[in-house]
Amino acid sequence: MTVFVLVPGMFTGAHVWRETADRLAAAGAEAHAVRPSGIDASPGPARGGVDLEAHIADVVAVIDSVGGTDRKLVLVGHDYGIHPAVDRRAGRVDRIVSLDSGMPRNGVPAVAAVPDRSLRDRTAATDGDALPPPATPEDWRRWGSTEGVPGPALDRLTALAAPQPVGTLLQPLRLTGVVDSVPVTGVLCTGNGASIEMVQMMADRGDPALRALAGSPATFFELRTGHWPMLSRPAELTDVLLRAASGDGHRLVPVDASEPPAHLRPFLLDVPEATRERHGDVDLYLPDAEEPRPAVLFVHGGPVPADARPTPRDWPTLRGYAHCAAAGGAVAAVVDHRLHGLDDYERAAADVAAALDDVRADPRVDADRTALWFFSGGGPIAARWLDAPPPWLRCLAATYPVLGPLPGWGLTDSRFNPARAVANAGALPVVLTRVGRETPAIAATVEEFLAAAEECGADVEVVDVPHGRHAFETVDRTDESRDAVRRAMRAVLDRLCRPGMWQGSPTTG
Template identity: 35%
Template structure:
């Protein structure tokens, strides 16, 4: 039995996986959605990026999980990628869902598409938090109106320090057994750093014809990909949503 630990991206909590978790459990696996400190039901808890790394490691150790597939979406790929090397032989695989990946000494803000100063200023102007996303920011991401309302309605301010503190890696990421899920409505190709990692023998690319929040827009398809990443081809075949994938 695989134990999936699922971590959603900025502004979100464990609740974001509500449509994915039942499918994984119905397939006979453990599924453990995690809210990171300072978000959702853990608002008010002070958090930096290393706090989020510890949240993930502590959850794995608290539950004494083995054969763990860590799943990191969007921002959370950065703490998940760091946690993966810290849980040792408990780790089976990492799945990065349309996510950033950590680089030693670099922060989430370092790679921000408008430049780190722009994001840092937005955080400073909002009392040290990244303001939740708006419905307009969900346009073109394959979401129904109902899904957008649910996503935006549940979003909470994201602790700014988690976005500006640097990652700490002891080893290169290319040594991790990893699947990268690229959501094509959010851009046709992975970022340059991910593209380099995908040239290695340990990383596999899977594409989804949906937007940046597939746990809302395509939960059955995403659950199928997670089961396949864990090696459960038989149960994955029971989820009939189409998926395209290729190894690199």
């Protein structure tokens, strides 16, 4: 028999696992939900004295109560619950399942895994012993996507929520390292912005923790739902937990020195090489022209680890687009901005603004004819220019972009929300390349943006790649993909150049 020990996340107790535990039992397994001290009505110290070690002790007590080393024991931690669950009783645990949670790190408190900086600051500045729980369904969305959770279940989650003892979030986690030998499974909820494809991409780009998992026995599953699958998809979650216990799941592909990772594969078009100049964090690609030419500044996505090499401006996709623009008669520029984490959008936007100033000041550039082109996670930066387009910005392009805050990113109340900013775009033309096989959470932001654009009458041209994936220029080398790049480039240059300025086809491949 397999025994599951289920650890709840923030503000919640054993009650969130009720239906999943019942389904596990019906499948022949045994399930025990941990009742965290100070949250559930269980014996233990008063809420003011509860810290991370108290919740670790709660988890250990349940593991010890199970007994019987002949039975497989799977420890499941949801959200914050992975922190007290990890690295304890390693000799007794056969597998750890991390359910839509961050990766615990030695010496780092659980609050560091909260992407929303304002929520982290609020936790650290809490005047009292506990953080008040979400009071409305909308409040829950600040902590994660509630996609798929039925209204009554969300109401019940709110009614039963309890204050989270601050000590559980601020006390640094101490790891002994013994858990490194325990197999791990990650369950990603796509409605909350995660996917296996995205994790693989981050590992390829050099994220040290994820790169260590690539090629390891660690497995992954996806659930097409929000952050609380035990409430929204209990049957599917039960199936995934049973499969995880058996060692099933997707494994990350390790970096192969003989094969470049997806983001470093060749660009899908053969493009004439343009003269390239490096100026600080900006590369210029110059067309063969004597008079000042319009310019396109390409803005990479992310977050990208600070120590990733090569840096984005040397990635084949960005270089390929820049060569295309230069072949079409524009000065192309690619900036390495500092979007290394979700807290970095302010400084990344400042980097882009500074790069724009430098590019427009170059005497080879027609400063009154400039375009911005955003990719992927760089999309939120576009909100600044959509909200107040300067007269010299003649076009804004976005390719498989994030066009609204993803759940839990912490940008909900910020200015980095293109879906909200497009209402002020006026006559600014927007060229949007949309891929048909996008991550659901990102696709939702694109549809929200398009709905808002339609409502306000914004000038948006959509270039569809029906069978394309995120980063299709290197992972989907098809005629459909090639045609999409050509159409998007022509659309931007048509809006950027005066009649007679365009030198011709920007692509030859």
